[in-house]
Amino acid sequence: MSSEPTRAPLLQVENLNAWYAESQALHGMSFEVPEGELVTLIGRNGAGKSTTLRSIMGIVRKRKGSIRFKGEELIGRQTYEIARRGIAYCPEERAIFASLSVRENLGLPPVLSAGGSTDEELLEQFPNLKARQNSMGTMLSGGEQQMLAIARILRTGSRFLLLDEPSEGLAPVVVKEIGQQILRLKERGYTILLVEQNLKFAQMVADRHVVVEHGQVVDVLAADQLQANMGRVKTYLGV
Template sequence: MLEIRGLDASYGDSQVLRGIDLDVAAGEIVTLIGRNGAGKSTTLKSIMGDIPRRSGSIKFRGEEVIGLSSERICKLGMGYVPEDRGMFSTLTVLENLTIAPPQGDGAWPLARIFSLFPVLEERAHQKASALSGGEQQMLSIARPLYMGSSFLLLDEPTEGLAPVIIDAIGRVVGELKSAGLTVLLVEQNLPFATSLADRHNLLENGRIVRTMSNDEVIQEESQLLAHLGV
């Protein structure tokens, strides 16, 4: 579903990604793991077209997208949930959900979204700024579902959340996989990642140095945690 070859990306004169090769098949959850500054978030932004200086190839459903705008990539079915969650704090939950129109037959109706996220229905007419961190994260995941995304880029969805909320986010992501969605996940929380993912990619200095099965990461978790400095 996603095929990346030789992806380079830079901020000004600083090169961050160096020849990234990455594949994600339909229905998979695949992670990017690595130390802070390794290039994980930059990889997601590059896929979405948010980094202007890129080269290489990014194919989504067989179509080359590296030259497309973020808006066009989104319309192809790619949804991006940034680390900062991207809420419009002065808008209500419902307004945040519906600010962008649905695209295609895969868009989730509000009834289905509220079934997965009942707290969003309860708080539909409250300002997004009044939500807890976990509730904001659920809203940020729900928005691309309303728009019709079938492939989600999730950037550190558990960061700063309490364990009980992390468990809830994990159940949501698991249900999305069961519903047929595909996920590329940036995550420092290895137990969370291994509870969901099929494969893991270790980034160092802008390069993927190793691709591991879920079993391999579980077996080497203590060494990887030490390496990641977690």
């Protein structure tokens, strides 16, 4: 372990274990996300990165250990209660609703606290969506769907974002655009926990990298330490 956060943690995960039915997916994950930072969870497929986000949101219900957000324990809380405490989640599969238009998808999440973007602000911020606002959600390209999935959670006013592989399956030019949008969010003071397999993308946006293997944290690296430890990280990622 090489990097200690200097800012106060917004999220503290300690000895987190999680199960899908009888199958254990997380084996004592521990890490912190300091306020205002962008932290990535990196690791190979099936390492437990997405499960970590789903456990934080309470979507994976069978959990043990501790997840504290602003000092408050989240384990035992329902997913909607966790969201109402200021955490927004953008899933890997994007979950754009096929039966709703782009505008309806965008307007779906309720405003939970002050400081969220209005629909008009979001359409200005994500101009691709503006032109497609009356199309059905699933008629969008992969990149546009990803933009929509990120845009709509900004409506709620939550300042802590869980983003699950936003670059997955997208063309390099679109990945770059998504990266720029994420950096803008960071500049605006959002705290972000990002699951990524694309190391280049993670490198572009993160303050800190948490390396996950077999449902455990095996390394924590500050952004400036990544290059020096690239060989080890690539071994973890199997690339």
